Amino acid sequence: MLSHTAEYALRAVLFLADRGEPASVDEIAKQLQVPRNYLSKTLYRLAQEGVLTSARGKGGGFRLAVDPHRLKLLRVVEPFDQISGERRCLLGRPQCSDRNPCPAHHQWRAASERVSEFFRDRTVGDLVKGA
Amino acid sequence: MLSHTAEYALRAVLFLADRGEPASVDEIAKQLQVPRNYLSKTLYRLAQEGVLTSARGKGGGFRLAVDPHRLKLLRVVEPFDQISGERRCLLGRPQCSDRNPCPAHHQWRAASERVSEFFRDRTVGDLVKGA
């Protein structure tokens, strides 16, 4: 469902939300058991997106830039995976739309919208006990 | 949602169901506007899976091996994409399960199950006007 990268991102953000204070890439990578430098790039991207803030040097690391309860999962995940956006027609018909639907359109829409709703409505705070 | 390959497979199968008689790779590829040899491999795989039958030589080509109304979409798509299978924990926790759920478990399950239900319950016949 999610790419590895997006899953790393989500897990890292949840870890940071749970933790409340900054953590270094090393620490997060160790905790999540994911490749360090790859995670580094992923977190850098989240910082560019304004989801995290980063600080170098001693006492630095990454932390959430946003209140976890205001941070939708979609925002964490969409830099890496296209979850929402316009749903491509399942049958690849370019002209397929709500008004000119392919035979799969409505049912497929109903099913796949559940997934995008999940990421659009749920927040990081929803998924963290402490927060 | 679906990989290109799985989408090709689905579209080809729907084309064949709509058509009712055998069609050659050339014909299908032209109709769907997808790469010929790549589609060829994809269809070959579907033949191995018992979804299609193939015949060489004049008058040959691919055709459905199954009544479209008895052919679940899942069967067309699962050789290429893992749709159903066990849903990986969204947070990557190996011990996550219904009885020992991560915080995202139930909601994520409800959402993503809609998608697998779609492929598990709908048939090719459902998506073809004529059939």
Place this chain on the structure above:
DNA sequence: GGATATTATCATGAATATATGATTAATAGC
């Protein structure tokens, strides 16, 4: 200002998905 901790960046590689072009094998019709 030197040592250390940490992110940011660069260069590279491996694996997989997607795609193309050429060739081989089987079948049908004559």
Place this chain on the structure above:
DNA sequence: GCTATTAATCATATATTCATGATAATATCC
């Protein structure tokens, strides 16, 4: 058997994702 048709296979190429290792830049602390 010859020819045309068509799937099956092979060799190769390109793009993307995932990953590793090394280095540079920046901040803190003494």
